[in-house]
Amino acid sequence: MPEPSAPPPTPPVSLAALLADGSLGLRLIAGLPDAPTDRVAVHWVHTSEMADPYPYLLGGELLLTAGVQLTDAHAETYVRRVVEAGAAALGFGVAPVYDTVPDSLVEACDRHGLPLLEIPRRTPFTTVARGVWRLMAEARHRELRRVTEAQQGLAAAAARPDPVPAVLRQLAVRLGGRAVLFAPDGAELHATGRDPAPGCRTALARLARVVNPPGATSPPTSATDTVGGARLAAYALGGGQGLVLGVAAGGREAGDHTVTGVAVVLLSLLTAPHQGAAEAARSAALVRLLLGATPTEAAALLGPGPWTVVHAHGGDTPFAASALAAALGSALAETDGATVRVLTDRPVTGQAGWTLGVSAPAGPAGLAEADTQAERALRHAEATRADLVRHREPGSDALTALVPPEEAAAHARARLAPIAGSPALAETLRTWLSLHGSWDRTAVALRVHRNTVRQRIARCASLLEADLDEADVRMDLWFALRRL
Known part of the structure; x- marks a missing residue:
């Protein structure tokens, strides 16, 4: 059946809703032997006693007639024309012309699949029309409420x-x-x-x-x-x-x-890309860097700082990086597809679904070191299955404060000189000691095989001429590594 070419702005009423209205007393007698009546949509009501109402139908109507000009010989042609016009259903009033719905009309509606409703004597056509408009108004109210709730839900989601x-x-x-x-x-x-x-x-x-x-x-x-x-x-x-x-x-x-x-x-x-004040500042900072400015000069455009670098794993959508940055109060984020890096001047808290490594606060000149700190903290977080690990600065405990920084740095350089030329060995030793000598956790943190960890630690022990099973040796090396 054709769709109405120009449906009204009000939502249609299903034929099932009309049949369920007991005050109308309508009865389906032909046209839909098996099809569900809730799929037949009535867009409006039209009354006509013309022999051929086709020129006056728009489609989607419940056409009401008392059969003033209907004859048995004409029933087939009448129904065919009504179907060609796209009417949704035909309502036949059993008074005052006919006492019952003509069999010829019932048979024609069955052949063409046109729903045929019997309208009882007690129900005037105006009552049927008023019932349709009432149901349309109720449907319109439900639609407006549904749209309003949906708009509120979508607006909340966008925030x-x-x-x-x-x-x-x-x-x-x-x-x-x-x-x-x-x-x-x-x-x-x-x-x-x-x-x-x-x-x-x-x-x-x-x-x-x-x-x-x-x-x-x-x-x-x-x-x-x-x-x-x-x-x-x-x-x-x-x-x-x-x-x-x-x-x-x-x-x-x-x-x-x-x-x-x-x-x-x-x-x-x-x-869509936006160019607000914050975006303009970021663009200006990038231009300065590309034109040869130092990080300190470019960072001045982004804010006073200090800044914290965050390394993160997690998120499963292409928008994860920007979503995490927004949650951390920053728009400065980038990702290589595996690790998200965020630069923020706000306090960093744990985020659901993410593993975070957080650097110590730093000024523009210290951002490169802060990036390394965040990378190490993330590895430690993954190895220990923690949601968030923060970098701890050397000297944050009372014991290390007893040694002057210059002497501590000199001791560290001398003690670690045999492995100073191998960043992989130094980083493996640092990670292994921070994880209390756990081979498996160190392998997870460094993303290497546990046998690789064993080989590197054995190499460190050999070059440093140290027994790494001794607690004093481990403490001495940890002290030195924290000063590098």
């Missing part, structure tokens, strides 16, 4: 530290299906929700390429499709990044298009 995945999750929940953000090359950047029908993922990826085809100058901004009863849609996001939002839902509810439209706007804003 989270991980706004893009959060908005996609909220959209998938509201639509009861799947939401996907596609990269310009068609790869899934993030996906959430359930597939409403088999084959949805492949079809949705194909639909995304329709709105973002390679080399196209003016592609469509949206596209729709159906697969296995599921409704698919793809929307090109604004911002010039070539991103596409794909959604798949098992059915279509009033307000779905509005809800999805809100998500499209939010995702376009969240994924």
Whole structure:
């Protein structure tokens, strides 16, 4: 049956809702032997006693008639024309012309699959029309409430530290299906929700390429499709990044298009590049560095500091780095795909789903050393299965404070001179001692095999001419390593 070409702004009423309204007393007598009545949508009501109402129907109507001009010979043609016009259903009043619905009309409606409703004597056509408008008003109220709640949920998701995945999750929940953000090359950047029908993922990826085809100058901004009863849609996001939002839902509810439209706007804003005051300062600092300025000169544009460097592992989305940076109160973040590094002037606290290594606060001149501190702290955190490990500065305990720094540094250089030319040996010894001589934890922290750790420690013992099983020796070496 054709869809109405210009549906009204109010949501349709299902035929099942009309039949369930006891005050109307409507009865389905033909046209839908097996199909569910909740899939028949009534968009409006029209009354006509013309022999051929086709020219006056828009589609989607519940057409009401008392059969003033209906005859048995004419029933087949009448029903065929009503179906061709796209009417949703036919309501037949058993008074005042007919006492019962004509058999010829019942048979014709069964042949053409047109739902036929019997309207009892006690129900005027105006009462049926008023019942439809009342149900439409109730449906409109439900739609507005659903859209309002969805807008609030999407807005709250956009304010989270991980706004893009959060908005996609909220959209998938509201639509009861799947939401996907596609990269310009068609790869899934993030996906959430359930597939409403088999084959949805492949079809949705194909639909995304329709709105973002390679080399196209003016592609469509949206596209729709159906697969296995599921409704698919793809929307090109604004911002010039070539991103596409794909959604798949098992059915279509009033307000779905509005809800999805809100998500499209939010995702376009969240994924678009911005050049605010903070971004301008970062750009200026980068330009200064590229033009030969020192880190100290460039850092002055970012804020007074001091700064803390954070190394982190975790997160499972392409937006994880920016989400972590936002949670730590910074926009200065980068990732090599495995480790996220964040530079922040705020206090650092643990973050769910992340393992963090945190440096000591440093000024611009000390950021390189702070980066090394954060790297070591992260390795220690992973080896000890801690969520967060902070670097501790040498001299933070009372014992080391008893030795003058110059003498401590000289002792460290002399004691560790045999391995000074091998950073791998020095770092392995430092990590091994910090983890109380654990081979397995050291291997995890350094990301090497435990046999490699054993070989390096044995080499250190040989070069240093030290028995590393002795507690005094370990303490002496640890003291020296902390002064390097």
